Amino acid sequence: MTKIALIIGSLSQNSLNRSIANHLVNQAPEGVSVEEVIIGDLPLYTQDLDQQMIDVYERVRKQLSEADAVLFVSPEHNRSVPAAVKNLIDIASRPFGKSVWNGKKTAIVTASPGSYGGINSGLHLRQILQSLGAETLNAPELFLSRANTALNDHGEVNDERTVSFLNKFASTFYAWVVKL
Numbered sequence: 001m002t003k004i005a006l007i008i009g010s011l012s013q014n015s016l017n018r019s020i021a022n023h024l025v026n027q028a029p030e031g032v033s034v035e036e037v038i039i040g041d042l043p044l045y046t047q048d049l050d051q052q053m054i055d056v057y058e059r060v061r062k063q064l065s066e067a068d069a070v071l072f073v074s075p076e077h078n079r080s081v082p083a084a085v086k087n088l089i090d091i092a093s094r095p096f097g098k099s100v101w102n103g104k105k106t107a108i109v110t111a112s113p114g115s116y117g118g119i120n121s122g123l124h125l126r127q128i129l130q131s132l133g134a135e136t137l138n139a140p141e142l143f144l145s146r147a148n149t150a151l152n153d154h155g156e157v158n159d160e161r162t163v164s165f166l167n168k169f170a171s172t173f174y175a176w177v178v179k180l
């Protein structure tokens, strides 16, 4: 079984990024399991906490280190990566020498109701992951603008063009991870 850890960068109850992530999860082929990494309950990281055993930190570090790949589906907050996502990345990059990110396969999707699709968040995230030695899927890039217009009242993606973008991304991503 190939394991994918999913990070949804929004803590919002009605997150449109969660809706986009659900669509991508539904495209996972047989033999691939996708499990969300819960990030909303993680205390803000400081290196002083490296001396302590913090259960929720150990939970996410283990989940990420056991994953074959990590998929980020995230909004943009003030032209960058949401604080909760950055906090998770920092937690999983430490203690020094124990980072989970080195050599980890990662992929990035951003979605926004705005015209730029959260591209700054996506590019900042790529830069952060690169500095940590992660491998990031290069193409297709997916920064989904006007994402709210692609969803129906149940939060399902029902716009044909968006479905086609998402499915293309999903098939490339899953094939890259599984090495089909």
Ligand SMILES: Cc1cc2nc3c(=O)[nH]c(=O)nc-3n(C[C@H](O)[C@H](O)[C@H](O)COP(=O)(O)O)c2cc1C
Pocket (backbone or CB within 6 Å): 010, 011, 012, 014, 015, 016, 017, 018, 074, 075, 076, 077, 078, 079, 080, 111, 112, 113, 114, 115, 116, 117, 118
């Ligand atoms: C603190 C904050 C900052 C935001 N900054 C941006 C931004 O820089 N660019 C953008 O496209 N949308 C921005 N937005 C709007 C989000 O794209 C919008 O709230 C979107 O619904 C977030 O995705 P979510 O529904 O998955 O949480 C911001 C929203 C918040 C709450």
